[in-house]
Amino acid sequence: MSPRARKLARGVALVGAGMSKFGAFPDKTSRDLFAEAFTATAKSVDKGIDTDDIEALYVGNFSSDLFEGQGHVAPIMADWTGLVPKPATRVEGACASGGVAIREGILAIASGIYDVVLVGGTEKMTGLPTDQVTDTLAAASDAVYEAACGFSFPGLYAAMATAYMAKYGATEEHFMKVGIKNHHNGALNPKAQFNKSIRDLMESRMEKARQKGDPVPEWREEIDFLKDPKANPVVAWPMRLFDCSPITDGAACILLVAEDIARDFSTDPIYVVGTGQGSDHALHEREDLTTITSAKVAAQQAYEMAGVTPEDIQIAEVHDCFTIAELIAIECLGFFKPGEGYKATEEGLTARDGAKPINTSGGLKSKGHPVGASGVGQVVEIWHQMRGEAGARQVPGKDIRLALTHNVGATGGTCAIHIFQRR
Amino acid sequence: MSPRARKLARGVALVGAGMSKFGAFPDKTSRDLFAEAFTATAKSVDKGIDTDDIEALYVGNFSSDLFEGQGHVAPIMADWTGLVPKPATRVEGACASGGVAIREGILAIASGIYDVVLVGGTEKMTGLPTDQVTDTLAAASDAVYEAACGFSFPGLYAAMATAYMAKYGATEEHFMKVGIKNHHNGALNPKAQFNKSIRDLMESRMEKARQKGDPVPEWREEIDFLKDPKANPVVAWPMRLFDCSPITDGAACILLVAEDIARDFSTDPIYVVGTGQGSDHALHEREDLTTITSAKVAAQQAYEMAGVTPEDIQIAEVHDCFTIAELIAIECLGFFKPGEGYKATEEGLTARDGAKPINTSGGLKSKGHPVGASGVGQVVEIWHQMRGEAGARQVPGKDIRLALTHNVGATGGTCAIHIFQRR
Numbered sequence: 001m002s003p004r005a006r007k008l009a010r011g012v013a014l015v016g017a018g019m020s021k022f023g024a025f026p027d028k029t030s031r032d033l034f035a036e037a038f039t040a041t042a043k044s045v046d047k048g049i050d051t052d053d054i055e056a057l058y059v060g061n062f063s064s065d066l067f068e069g070q071g072h073v074a075p076i077m078a079d080w081t082g083l084v085p086k087p088a089t090r091v092e093g094a095c096a097s098g099g100v101a102i103r104e105g106i107l108a109i110a111s112g113i114y115d116v117v118l119v120g121g122t123e124k125m126t127g128l129p130t131d132q133v134t135d136t137l138a139a140a141s142d143a144v145y146e147a148a149c150g151f152s153f154p155g156l157y158a159a160m161a162t163a164y165m166a167k168y169g170a171t172e173e174h175f176m177k178v179g180i181k182n183h184h185n186g187a188l189n190p191k192a193q194f195n196k197s198i199r200d201l202m203e204s205r206m207e208k209a210r211q212k213g214d215p216v217p218e219w220r221e222e223i224d225f226l227k228d229p230k231a232n233p234v235v236a237w238p239m240r241l242f243d244c245s246p247i248t249d250g251a252a253c254i255l256l257v258a259e260d261i262a263r264d265f266s267t268d269p270i271y272v273v274g275t276g277q278g279s280d281h282a283l284h285e286r287e288d289l290t291t292i293t294s295a296k297v298a299a300q301q302a303y304e305m306a307g308v309t310p311e312d313i314q315i316a317e318v319h320d321c322f323t324i325a326e327l328i329a330i331e332c333l334g335f336f337k338p339g340e341g342y343k344a345t346e347e348g349l350t351a352r353d354g355a356k357p358i359n360t361s362g363g364l365k366s367k368g369h370p371v372g373a374s375g376v377g378q379v380v381e382i383w384h385q386m387r388g389e390a391g392a393r394q395v396p397g398k399d400i401r402l403a404l405t406h407n408v409g410a411t412g413g414t415c416a417i418h419i420f421q422r423r
Numbered sequence: 424m425s426p427r428a429r430k431l432a433r434g435v436a437l438v439g440a441g442m443s444k445f446g447a448f449p450d451k452t453s454r455d456l457f458a459e460a461f462t463a464t465a466k467s468v469d470k471g472i473d474t475d476d477i478e479a480l481y482v483g484n485f486s487s488d489l490f491e492g493q494g495h496v497a498p499i500m501a502d503w504t505g506l507v508p509k510p511a512t513r514v515e516g517a518c519a520s521g522g523v524a525i526r527e528g529i530l531a532i533a534s535g536i537y538d539v540v541l542v543g544g545t546e547k548m549t550g551l552p553t554d555q556v557t558d559t560l561a562a563a564s565d566a567v568y569e570a571a572c573g574f575s576f577p578g579l580y581a582a583m584a585t586a587y588m589a590k591y592g593a594t595e596e597h598f599m600k601v602g603i604k605n606h607h608n609g610a611l612n613p614k615a616q617f618n619k620s621i622r623d624l625m626e627s628r629m630e631k632a633r634q635k636g637d638p639v640p641e642w643r644e645e646i647d648f649l650k651d652p653k654a655n656p657v658v659a660w661p662m663r664l665f666d667c668s669p670i671t672d673g674a675a676c677i678l679l680v681a682e683d684i685a686r687d688f689s690t691d692p693i694y695v696v697g698t699g700q701g702s703d704h705a706l707h708e709r710e711d712l713t714t715i716t717s718a719k720v721a722a723q724q725a726y727e728m729a730g731v732t733p734e735d736i737q738i739a740e741v742h743d744c745f746t747i748a749e750l751i752a753i754e755c756l757g758f759f760k761p762g763e764g765y766k767a768t769e770e771g772l773t774a775r776d777g778a779k780p781i782n783t784s785g786g787l788k789s790k791g792h793p794v795g796a797s798g799v800g801q802v803v804e805i806w807h808q809m810r811g812e813a814g815a816r817q818v819p820g821k822d823i824r825l826a827l828t829h830n831v832g833a834t835g836g837t838c839a840i841h842i843f844q845r846r
Contacts, residue, residue: 006535006537008535008536009432009433009533009534009535010432029567056700057702062494062495063494065486065488065489065494066488066489066494069562069566070562070565070567071485071486071488071489071517071562072485072515072516072517072562072563072564072832072833072836072837074515074702074837075702075703075704075705075832075833075836075837076565076705076836078702079702079704079705079708083702084702084703084704084716085702085703085716085717085720086701086702087526087700087701087702087721088702088837089514089516089523089527089700089837090515090516091512091513091515091527092497092514092515093495093497093498093512093513094494094495100512103512104512104527104530106534107527107530107531107534107536108527108530110432110533110534110536111431111432111529111530111531111533111534112430112431112432112533113429113431113530113533113698114429139488139492139493139494139495140495141495142493142499143491143492143493144493147492277510277512278508278509278510279480279497279498279501279502279506279507279509279511280498280507280508281502282498282499293507294508297508409498410495410498413495413497413499414495414498414511414512
């Protein structure tokens with residue numbers, strides 16, 4: 001039986017959103033980043049917000065336990081945002097921790113127990129050496145049947161990518177084109193960890209070679225740069241360095257309120273019209289590696305609740321932890337048929353000026369992927385785009401009334417999807 | 424502003440509850456234990472339950488990340504209980520993870536999105552050496568300002584205990600009496616890790632000495648045994664070994680449904696009439712170490728929602744991770760005035776046959792404390808007691824209509840309180 005999508009007992013709206021800069025910050029802990037995101041969120045509320053008005057806090061966090069030796073992060077974030085003694089709850093769903101925390105915030109308001117809830121996500125990842133970060137992330141896979149057998153996430157997604165190539169005829173270049181697009185968007189996002197296009201990176205490397213008197217590589221197009229194993233080495237074939245999202249420190253917050261009081265806080269609130277969540281078996285147990293059941297289940301719930309179809313969604317932030325993940329995402333969401341996602345990307349349909357702009361923020365690939373914060377960061381982008389406040393990366397020529405976020409944990413053990421409407 | 428207690432948009436009832444045996448199980452992982460608890464829960468449902476009927480799963484877990492190298496536990500528990508692709512969400516609040524997961528399950532049903540929710544808690548702790556367990560638990564304190572300065576939980580609670588002694592004149596013996604009481608109860612609980620009274624333990628040690636031809640200790644009363652530093656060494660004064668709850672593997676589950684369908688599952692459902700949650704600063708920031716603000720705040724919310732007073736509560740399971748914690752708990756809950764908890768315990772008021780029976784299960788002290796599962800385990804005891812199914816430890820001479828559970832995370836950074844009614 002597929003989980004039913006029901007109406008919420010009362011509506012919920014978004015009246016504020018903000019994030020810290022994403023990047024590598026040796027001097028900052030997850031709590032510093034969270035406070036930064038909260039400050040940005042408070043400033044984004046049109047009519048202002050007093051911490052006294054906030055009744056509860058939900059925090060998405062994958063594993064400060066392993067990254068910082070700090071479990072029980074929710075009351076710490078409550079303390080650093082002035083919310084003690086309000087209820088503060090950590091929700092964890094690997095890289096979907098943020099999305100799942102948002103869902104809990106929505107359900108809590110719908111339950112009638114709160115009117116105003118702060119939801120945030122935070123992760124401090126760069127404090128460990130890279131190999132330990134890889135091991136820490138592998139704890140989100142099945143530690144008994146996957147991580148213990150040597151699988152880490154580049155390998156798991158590489159298995160999905162090769163299955164996708166074999167089934168649908170996609171090539172390495174198709175994956176690279178996802179990265180090129182997302183870096184183009186991220187280059188326009190001042191909060192992105194890598195706010196540089198692949199062209200910027202390529203030209204800067206050529207310029208450095210020139211200055212050093214080294215032979216200048218013969219890259220003409222961005223794809224030449226990405227196909228060069230010196231510039232873009234293989235991590236786990238067919239996933240190369242620029243197919244992988246980076247290791248990131250960052251935090252993001254949103255402020256949710258009961259729909260009937262949204263205008264007390266915002267002159268232009270964004271309404272939550274759909275929420276969906278699903279789970280799946282670990283990757284080693286699945287029959288088909290080219291799709292993610294939890295995402296399809298969650299999408300179905302969210303669409304049903306919102307009463308909309310994939311065609312109605314104008315922009316989406318999807319979970320591109322690896323480039324292959326974006327292709328699978330846009331197919332699971334019904335934007336494109338199975339096996340058609342890579343063709344659509346190649347045709348430019350998912351570009352910022354395409355028919356269905358995907359990851360205008362730069363995505364996890366370019367904006368950065370502080371895992372517990374990423375799902376909340378997606379909503380920050382939707383907030384800006386829907387209100388026409390996305391600056392240089394504002395989607396051109398669209399009055400955005402319906403947008404979607406898609407947040408995946410691990411290889412899809414968890415997926416949380418939300419649909420937002422501007423009225 | 425104290426968090427408001429509101430009515431839930433719809434009522435929620437408990438129609439099943441069960442737990443694994445608590446103890447040390449070298450061959451079992453957290454998922455094995457969870458499956459065991461789920462099986463016991465399914466069996467406890469009067470009219471039976473089909474996994475197809477269950478719409479979502481909430482899992483309380485402190486840190487399988489650190490204990491087992493396994494983050495993202497919720498979809499794994501969903502897999503092992505046949506619930507994939509239903510939404511599966513991990514909730515973490517240190518040792519209150521179970522209680523907070525229950526609250527999320529309640530709010531989710533009240534929101535209208537689900538009718539039937541499984542809530543469980545699980546923790547596998549004994550796979551690590553004891554010193555690493557202590558370090559792992561210390562991650563629930565403030566890792567920057569407490570753990571990093573050498574504080575672990577026996578030390579933190581010892582600080583609270585010495586403050587309590589100084590302020591109210593309690594002695595070490597008063598703490599010991601909490602342990603004696605709880606071991607008396609646990610001796611009657613076949614699922615308890617230590618289902619032995621202090622007298623049983625004492626007599627067995629004397630018998631062993633006799634058999635070996637060693638000098639037999641001159642213990643006459645249980646308190647003599649606990650005062651003997653050889654039998655009961657100091658861990659962090661005034662907390663001795665028998666003031667500390669053990670390191671435990673275990674899991675527990677409950678089945679929650681919307682109130683209007685409770686009789687479809689149970690001939691004798693138990694209704695959730697109050698829920699409360701609060702947060703607090705880390706211990707080093709507090710002005711008063713003898714009380715826990717999050718517990719007082721959570722209790723106030725739960726009492727208000729239920730429309731009852733502390734006097735109305737007939738039995739309670741409270742968070743006795745250390746003996747001092749039980750004394751603070753029964754004061755925060757308003758059962759006894761500040762500084763009167765130790766006198767009430769000495770007078771036998773909290774004994775199984777006393778006026779206000781506390782921890783009839785044996786409490787964390789004797790039943791065991793698999794941290795993420797403990798809050799759910801408390802509700803399992805309430806379920807049995809309220810339905811008159813607690814066997815040898817059934818509270819005598821009481822028709823239990825109102826009961827309470829009190830679950831604390833760390834030194835009170837989180838507290839979740841629930842009130843249950845039998846109609």
